[in-house]
């Protein structure tokens with residue numbers, strides 16, 4: 001089974017959903033590491049409770065992004081990580097990690113890309129007044145919220161929705177489709193062809 005690492009900076013509800021899916025064998029992979037850049041993040045507590053090793057790597061402790069990423073790569077190699085899963089990791093990855101893990105980094109974005117990129121995808125869609133938004137899981141490249149799309153799911157915005165109720169609906173869908181996408185990767189069912197991702201016998 002392949003070892004995966006979840007990168008997170010905050011709450012970690014996606015981490016929890018992934019850990020639960022692995023426990024139920026809905027993802028055939030081992031959750032070998034959490035990489036976190038924020039010691040105060042709740043995900044650290046969740047990981048400790050779930051018995052998952054945490055590598056705390058703070059950007060401030062390094063004089064360059066390259067050194068910061070090399071330290072992370074050291075942790076990844078030590079733990080034989082084959083797939084990086086970004087789940088609320090609030091930093092753009094640089095060349096060091098992107099090169100070492102080309103087409104082996106996934107991200108989840110809480111909107112239907114390419115709409116509403118950036119760190120406030122749910123609020124931006126809500127404020128815009130769209131009737132349909134959703135969730136995107138994609139491969140990561142050097143640009144923000146940009147790489148080839150793996151899975152998307154739509155969420156409709158109802159008359160009585162508030163930002164909070166929409167957030168809750170979006171997160172629920174995230175916790176369903178992220179494990180699904182990770183399992184497709186773990187089973188070798190994702191083939192990247194330019195911007196397109198082919199799902200082999202889904």
Ligand code: GRF
Pocket residue numbers: 008010011012013014015087088089108109110174
């Ligand atoms: C999620 O909404 C995800 O789509 C976005 O960051 C949020 C992370 O939430 N990239 P959590 O830390 O997994 O609860």
